[in-house]
Amino acid sequence: MTTSTEAALPPAIEVTDLTKRYVGADGRSVLALDRVQLTVGRGEFVSIIGPSGCGKTTLLKMVGGILPWDSGSISVLGKEVSGPGPERATVFQSFALLPWMTVLDNVAFGLKVRGVARSERHDVARKLIASVGLAGFEESYPRQLSGGMQQRVGLARALAVKPHLLLMDEPFSAIDAQTRLLLQTDLLDIWSKTDLSVLFITHAMDEAVFLSDRVIIMGARPGHVTNVIEVDLPRPRTEATRLDPRFVDLTGQVWARLRGMIVEETAA
Ligand code: ADP
Ligand code: MG
Numbered sequence: 261m262t263t264s265t266e267a268a269l270p271p272a273i274e275v276t277d278l279t280k281r282y283v284g285a286d287g288r289s290v291l292a293l294d295r296v297q298l299t300v301g302r303g304e305f306v307s308i309i310g311p312s313g314c315g316k317t318t319l320l321k322m323v324g325g326i327l328p329w330d331s332g333s334i335s336v337l338g339k340e341v342s343g344p345g346p347e348r349a350t351v352f353q354s355f356a357l358l359p360w361m362t363v364l365d366n367v368a369f370g371l372k373v374r375g376v377a378r379s380e381r382h383d384v385a386r387k388l389i390a391s392v393g394l395a396g397f398e399e400s401y402p403r404q405l406s407g408g409m410q411q412r413v414g415l416a417r418a419l420a421v422k423p424h425l426l427l428m429d430e431p432f433s434a435i436d437a438q439t440r441l442l443l444q445t446d447l448l449d450i451w452s453k454t455d456l457s458v459l460f461i462t463h464a465m466d467e468a469v470f471l472s473d474r475v476i477i478m479g480a481r482p483g484h485v486t487n488v489i490e491v492d493l494p495r496p497r498t499e500a501t502r503l504d505p506r507f508v509d510l511t512g513q514v515w516a517r518l519r520g521m522i523v524e525e526t527a528a
Contacts, residue, residue: 269302269337269338270335270337270338271299271300271301271302271335271338272300272301272302272303272304272336272337272424272425272457273298273299273300273323273334273335273336273425273457273459274299274333274334274335275296275297275298275299275319275323275332275333275334276297276332276333276334277295277296277297277331277332277333278293278295278296278297278319278322278329278331278332278333278334279291279293279294279295279296279329279330279331279332280292280293280315280318280322280327280329280330281330282318290482291481291482291483292315292318292482292483293315293318293319293329293482293483293484294482294483294484295332295484296315296319296332296478296483296484296485297485298476298485300425300457300458300459301457301473302455302457303455303456303457304457304458304473304474305448305451305457305458305460305471305472305473306457306458306459306460306472306473306474306475306476307459307460307461307462307467307468307471307472307474307475307476308320308459308460308461308462308475308476308477308478309461309462309463309464309465309468309475309476309477309478309514309518310463310477310478310479310480310483310486310518310521311478311479311480311518311521311522312463312480313480313481313483314478314479314480314481314483314484315478315480315482315483316429316461316478316483317429317461318483319483320350320427320429320459320461322334322341323336323341323348323427323459324344324348324350324427325341325342325343325344325345325348326343326344336348336425337424337425346374346421346423347423347424347425348423348424348425348427349370349418349419349421349423349425349426349427350418350426350427350428350429351411351414351415351418351426351427351428351429351431352414352429352431353429353430353431353433353434354434355402355407355410355411355413355414355434356414357402357410357413357414357417358402359401359402359403360401361401361402362398362399362400362401363389363394363397363398363399363400363401363402363405363413364382364385364386364389364398364399365385366402366413366417367385367388367389367413367416367417367420368381368382368384368385368420369417369420370417370420370421371384371385371420371421374421381420384420385398385416385420386398388416388419388420389413389416391416391419391450392412392413392415392416392446392450393412393446394409394412394413394416397409406439407434407435407436407439408435408436408439408440408442408443411431411432411434411435411443412443412446414431415431415447415450419450423456424455424456424457425456425457425458425459426451426456426457426458426459426460427458427459428458428459428460428461429461430461430462430463431460432444432462432464432467433462433463433464440464440467441499444467444470444471445497445498445499447471448471448495448496448497449496452495452496458471460472465511465514465515465518466502466507466511468514469489469491469493469507469510469511469514470497470501470502470507471497472491473490473491474488474489474490474491475488475489475491475510475514476488477489477514477517477518479521480521486517486521487517489510489513489514489517491510492506493506493507493510
């Protein structure tokens with residue numbers, strides 16, 4: 261996805277030697293991230309996978325500018341992160357929709373906060389709702405929708421503010437396996453029509469490989485990057501991709517790395 265002119269620009273995300281220690285109420289301290297390095301190029305789709313507790317959410321929150329770190333640096337589009345910014349939007353596992361607002365108002369919410377006039381923000385929201393496949397549900401409330409549909413709303417809401425970067429923390433893990441496959445292709449479809457860069461956390465190996473240009477594997481205690489796997493599958497990725505021997509091979513490579521960690525954990 262990167263062209264030669266884009267390559268000259270600073271990357272979407274540059275994380276250097278990022279280290280984070282939590283100190284709990286009991287005074288116990290946990291080294292959550294130990295000198296983590298990663299780069300997400302402009303327009304790239306990069307996934308992070310790793311065992312529970314390896315610091316994935318911590319890392320994403322720091323890139324989002326909502327959690328401080330101890331040492332190292334994070335740049336977004338060439339600028340050092342010092343807080344949240346309009347160029348970054350986050351999609352959460354728990355959807356985090358406002359239950360008292362309709363789908364339309366949920367999607368338009370970020371624009372309302374920015375002072376965009378009602379008719380304009382509703383226009384933008386209606387287009388996005390259609391683009392995530394929810395036309396006709398504008399006046400529904402979140403509780404009336406399935407989990408998959410609620411996450412489509414979450415995605416539309418994130419896109420409404422026209423971010424350059426989408427940060428996604430296990431966005432599909434609360435969604436049934438079949439719906440999840442549809443959401444994956446729909447997300448790639450939306451991504452391919454924009455210049456969005458995506459940092460996507462998942463614990464599903466097939467999901468990481470299917471979506472990504474690169475899969476970053478993390479290990480725990482302390483959280484660190486163990487491997488980076490380049491996904492050289494052609495795009496667009498389709499249902500046929502899932503049957504491609506190369507897809508099976510890459511998913512196997514991810515598993516081989518993760519399996520090692522699980523064995524280590526049980527042996528410890
Ligand atoms: P992941 O998302 O990969 O499961 P997290 O980023 O949530 O991992 O957590 C990384 C490590 O930091 C874990 O050991 C977790 O228990 C610890 N941790 C996370 N948040 C806090 C917190 N607020 N206070 C203390 N420890 C925390
Ligand atoms: Mg997490």
